[in-house]
Amino acid sequence: MAFGRLERSSGPAPMSDINMTPLIDVMLVLLVIFIITAPLMTSSLKLDLPKTDAATPTAAPTFIAVSIDGSGKLFLGDEALTREQLEQRVGTAAKGNPQLEVQLRADQKVPYGQVADLLGLVQKAGLSRIGFVTEAPAK
Numbered sequence: 001m002a003f004g005r006l007e008r009s010s011g012p013a014p015m016s017d018i019n020m021t022p023l024i025d026v027m028l029v030l031l032v033i034f035i036i037t038a039p040l041m042t043s044s045l046k047l048d049l050p051k052t053d054a055a056t057p058t059a060a061p062t063f064i065a066v067s068i069d070g071s072g073k074l075f076l077g078d079e080a081l082t083r084e085q086l087e088q089r090v091g092t093a094a095k096g097n098p099q100l101e102v103q104l105r106a107d108q109k110v111p112y113g114q115v116a117d118l119l120g121l122v123q124k125a126g127l128s129r130i131g132f133v134t135e136a137p138a139k
Contacts, residue, residue, distance in 0.1 A: 051137040063101040064093055065133075068118055070109040087121055094126035101129040 066086070067075040074086045081089065093100055102122050106115050122130060 051135050062097060062099075063103050063131075064090070065103045065105060066090070066118065066122060067105040068107065068110050068114060070107040072110065072114055074118070083121070087125060090122055090125040090127065098126055099129065100127055101131060102127050103131050103133050105133045 065075075065077055069075070074081055074083060076086055076089055090102075104115075104118065104122075106118075119130065
């Protein structure tokens with residue numbers, strides 16, 4: 001009878017390095033997620049609001065934000081609207097809730113006449129609670 005040698009062959013040595021591929025894959029996925037969501041988290045409407053020391057946020061439970069930028073474009077929230085569209089949307093909101101507060105955001109470069117015209121539009125729609133939004137000065 002022929003018997004082979006009874007030697008044990010040693011298996012491969014344990015790997016002592018960390019596999020970085022899964023870690024890199026996870027980091028790339030997170031990077032793509034942040035690249036996609038970062039622009040969505042910022043407001044697209046850039047206004048140069050007046051600065052005052054008395055600027056304090058109000059705790060109005062329901063409000064709509066009406067804005068006018070330096071070139072005279074009108075916005076409801078971040079959506080650009082024509083004067084007629086804004087008048088219709090504000091009128092609809094006023095019929096739904098006459099105690100709704102209007103937070104008016106006007107760029108510093110906007111002439112007072114245009115701001116007064118916007119105030120008249122809002123009051124004509126039936127909303128009388130109007131707040132002017134300002135920024136606190138940089139310290």
